[in-house]
Amino acid sequence: MNLNERKLQILQAIVSDFIRSAEPIGSRTLSRKYGMGISPATIRNEMADLEEMGFLTHPYTSAGRVPSTKAYRLYVDALMERYELTKDERSQIRKQLNLKTLELDRTMEHAAKILSELTSLTSFAMTPSQQEDFLKYVNIISVDADTVVLVMVSESGKVSNTTLKIKVPYKEEQLELLAKVMTYNYKGRKLTDILTMDIIRNFESDMEAMSKLAESIMPRFMNTLENMLDTELHLDGLMNIFAIPEYNDIEKAKLFLEMVNKKDFTDILINRDNGVIITIGDENTEEIMRDCSLITATYEIDGKPVGKLGVIGPIRMEYNHVTSVIEYMTEHLNDAFLTGGEEDEE
């Protein structure tokens, strides 16, 4: 038995109808709705075949048919027709991504927001991992008699700061000097290298006069450095889950929301391949995501893949629409980062 043209047509109709309605669809309805010149009985026969081949299932004997993961996969790979973004959608994306700031964090926040608005799903955007980043500048600013702010800037422009109390007496000039020395020592080093460098010890002992001061600052310095390496995940459209019939069950909605808020979820995203990746239902290896579909895409800076964005929702999602939006967005993000916010003014 093989998939002839008619079978594909029927399967296509079932999948796209089910994506819209979330209701199992029967032979009679299908025949009426998509009047393809064949009787319900014929459709029934074809459906039986498709079921045997694993593309359809039955919730119970006399319910309509429901597509299986395999059917969605075929649909995504071959059956679905490409969705052309409307003018409004395009302009909304361009407008919102038209970066006012070069700050990745805020841009990503925006990206997630647009994505969830356009797809009515839960979206996410990850800032890039900074593993390959270099330290650029360190400064220590005195705020108070015993309080200082430590500011670090990385090559990629990420800024991190931390406030701490100094328990040893110090002079402003000492801070300034220390900051200069730190900058001098660590400038151009990979953040990850600094964390493992012995240089810190040397440094501390070298500078007799300021060793106490350095001692009280270094642990926090390292700590903040570590934080700079963390990727950050922005979620948006969390509440969209409530509009989806599949999650019209309090328990399911809860599990979903807990899942995406867990750290595991970030890890899952980090470990996904680059490019636009769609995993449907039980194609997901993680047990908890078995009745979701996940679409992720990579965006690039200077042609290097650095962060990810995408959506997560029910298996029954509008794959064509969602992928179109995501593709358009990543292209536009890439551009935005390349041109470097040329349009930085009102």
Place this chain on the structure above:
Amino acid sequence: MNLNERKLQILQAIVSDFIRSAEPIGSRTLSRKYGMGISPATIRNEMADLEEMGFLTHPYTSAGRVPSTKAYRLYVDALMERYELTKDERSQIRKQLNLKTLELDRTMEHAAKILSELTSLTSFAMTPSQQEDFLKYVNIISVDADTVVLVMVSESGKVSNTTLKIKVPYKEEQLELLAKVMTYNYKGRKLTDILTMDIIRNFESDMEAMSKLAESIMPRFMNTLENMLDTELHLDGLMNIFAIPEYNDIEKAKLFLEMVNKKDFTDILINRDNGVIITIGDENTEEIMRDCSLITATYEIDGKPVGKLGVIGPIRMEYNHVTSVIEYMTEHLNDAFLTGGEEDEE
């Protein structure tokens, strides 16, 4: 008709029972459970009185009684017995609040987390409004040929930074000088004043050589300054809502989650009085919060009330427990800020 001792006792029993069980309670059950030596019939009579006085209601003729807002109010003001925190609870609070950092943001995040964990409710913590803050230091750091990071530190230790592209050519020394001039000009000024100062214009025209540079930086400087003035709200325990029977309805849970995520909610919190404030059900003026109770408290820095934290949940919440936790936390926060993170090490 007035509230004699027995009526109060009965009311107290009803409220505390209902807080635990969420089920309307009848005379017979009450008599059995809290064996207060009077028969169900007598309790019924008293209940009828209490109902007439507006302390109890009936969901329908033959259901048990349910406390009204008025009853909760009386309960909170006079009836409930103080809850003593357990050793575990105390130590958990102290441990978690034992600030490793002096950063308000992170501390508040922690505070919200503890609060939601201990109360099983949705909690929040607000960073203080910076209206009374002063600018301390400005620096401009070159990251790239045409990219700079603007760093600002306020007296209170809040650090804000923003990255921007400079379209005019510049030298590192110019940046340094500009930063120095800006610091010199704005240091010690109230953030809000700087925003309205004419001084910017003067400054820009005074420094012929760098006016172009300044021009491209100033708008963003002002912008970031504005952001520094914003209060930030940390929410935690959002998912706790799903464990509460009152919100076992997908629609209600949704409304609740949307409410606390709206900006309005922050405004409501900002506008509340200082100290520990409890508003119960329809005591809340905001329509949307009519079937919630809100408990907020203020914490202080140097004896000055600056931020708020609290919980929001169903009217039927453990007021005694929650208020004890909140009180202990605010005290401890006050201390923590006063001593200034003395215990800043492992």
Place this chain on the structure above:
DNA sequence: ATTAGCACTCACTTGATTAGAGTGCTAACA
């Protein structure tokens, strides 16, 4: 190969019945 016809299945709706918890009222009691 396609289709009409038919018996059958199964979730869902509706209505009726019942059990149970609780109330309000009255009359008896201490």
Place this chain on the structure above:
DNA sequence: TGTTAGCACTCTAATCAAGTGAGTGCTAAT
């Protein structure tokens, strides 16, 4: 006069039976 026992009554929630309708699978006719 306050308290209590007794009783009729009310209302929800759970259970059950019957009916409805969309859908299926199979068979026989086209």
